[in-house]
Amino acid sequence: MIIEMQTAASQDSIRRVIGKIRGLECEAQINAGQEKVVIAVLGRDTGSIATEIFEALPEVERVFRIMQPHKLASRDFQQDKTVVKIGDVEIGGQAVIIIAGPCAVESEEQVLLTARLVKKLGAKILRGGAYKPSTSPFKFQGMGEDGLRILAAAKEETGLKIVTEVLSPRDVELVSECADILQIGARNCQNYDLLEEVGQAGKPILLKRGFGMSITEWLQAADYILRRNNPNLILCERGIKTFEPSTRYTLDISAVPVIKRFSHLPVIVDPSHAAGDRRYVPDMARAAAVIADGLLIEVHPNPMEALKDGPQSLTFSGFTELMADLKRLTAAIGREI
Numbered sequence: 001m002i003i004e005m006q007t008a009a010s011q012d013s014i015r016r017v018i019g020k021i022r023g024l025e026c027e028a029q030i031n032a033g034q035e036k037v038v039i040a041v042l043g044r045d046t047g048s049i050a051t052e053i054f055e056a057l058p059e060v061e062r063v064f065r066i067m068q069p070h071k072l073a074s075r076d077f078q079q080d081k082t083v084v085k086i087g088d089v090e091i092g093g094q095a096v097i098i099i100a101g102p103c104a105v106e107s108e109e110q111v112l113l114t115a116r117l118v119k120k121l122g123a124k125i126l127r128g129g130a131y132k133p134s135t136s137p138f139k140f141q142g143m144g145e146d147g148l149r150i151l152a153a154a155k156e157e158t159g160l161k162i163v164t165e166v167l168s169p170r171d172v173e174l175v176s177e178c179a180d181i182l183q184i185g186a187r188n189c190q191n192y193d194l195l196e197e198v199g200q201a202g203k204p205i206l207l208k209r210g211f212g213m214s215i216t217e218w219l220q221a222a223d224y225i226l227r228r229n230n231p232n233l234i235l236c237e238r239g240i241k242t243f244e245p246s247t248r249y250t251l252d253i254s255a256v257p258v259i260k261r262f263s264h265l266p267v268i269v270d271p272s273h274a275a276g277d278r279r280y281v282p283d284m285a286r287a288a289a290v291i292a293d294g295l296l297i298e299v300h301p302n303p304m305e306a307l308k309d310g311p312q313s314l315t316f317s318g319f320t321e322l323m324a325d326l327k328r329l330t331a332a333i334g335r336e337i
């Protein structure tokens with residue numbers, strides 16, 4: 001249930017509403033928008049609470065039920081689009097933010113070479129996994145702490161922001177020391193313990209869509225993070241499993257307009273993991289750049305030798321060409337990189 005306060009409602013009236021909500025053993029989440037304060041009533045059985053209970057309170061403008069299963073991620077709770085600010089980088093604004101880098105951190109040389117190139121071409125954020133989820137336990141699992149140190153060195157040299165994946169609640173503190181954005185991977189999008197933990201880490205979060213998840217389930221996963229009072233959340237569409245075997249996953253481009261309609265959260269697109277094949281990545285990236293808040297693209301100095309996701313990683317020359325295209329494309333639609 002949503003309680004919209006009148007414009008310029010007093011703190012006293014807001015406190016009274018919150019007190020009432022807590023008295024009903026529900027949770028109150030507050031959104032102080034530019035115009036007015038909106039308060040969400042959350043709990044197991046809010047359906048049985050009569051809206052009149054709140055309508056009768058002073059300075060309450062309107063009370064209505066959120067019809068979607070997701071609550072805090074919904075446009076009902078927050079009308080204005082969320083813009084996640086990381087220093088001078090804004091995700092959810094006018095610019096198409098490019099996140100680029102290798103799938104996994106493999107060596108200092110590999111990361112630094114990539115960081116310098118992507119920075120020069122206009123990427124704002126460097127990606128690279130120090131902790132890698134692997135389908136097989138016998139495959140490379142990442143460099144761990146050494147990988148984090150390499151990312152920190154690349155950040156120090158280039159000034160790029162860092163996004164890197166955290167796999168387990170026990171690593172959140174350590175990864176937070178180096179990361180500007182914590183990535184929750186597709187496989188962990190419904191790991192609710194982890195979502196709660198990163199929600200409390202005080203860092204922006206990049207939440208990838210699980211490849212077997214509906215948009216609604218994904219937005220409910222987002223609610224776990226938002227509930228911990230972490231508003232700095234970015235969604236990332238990275239492809240879902242379908243019957244189509246030509247690509248590794250199927251990029252659900254329609255997720256972008258659907259998210260824009262039902263949620264205030266920024267949404268970026270990862271064509272690399274969706275395609276699984278570098279030949280498809282540029283076209284998919286160009287298509288997504290027109291509507292998404294950003295792109296996440298895997299780049300490697302020598303994809304043939306990559307320890308992870310080589311087939312989908314762009315070469316340096318492939319990435320250089322794509323960035324030139326993206327600059328022209330975004331300029332043509334009044335956006336920038």
Ligand code: PEP
Nearest residue numbers: 103185186187208238273
């Ligand atoms: C990745 O970003 O390298 C990754 C493992 O992605 P996903 O979780 O989308 O598979």
Ligand code: MN
Nearest residue numbers: 103298308309
């Ligand atoms: Mn990868």
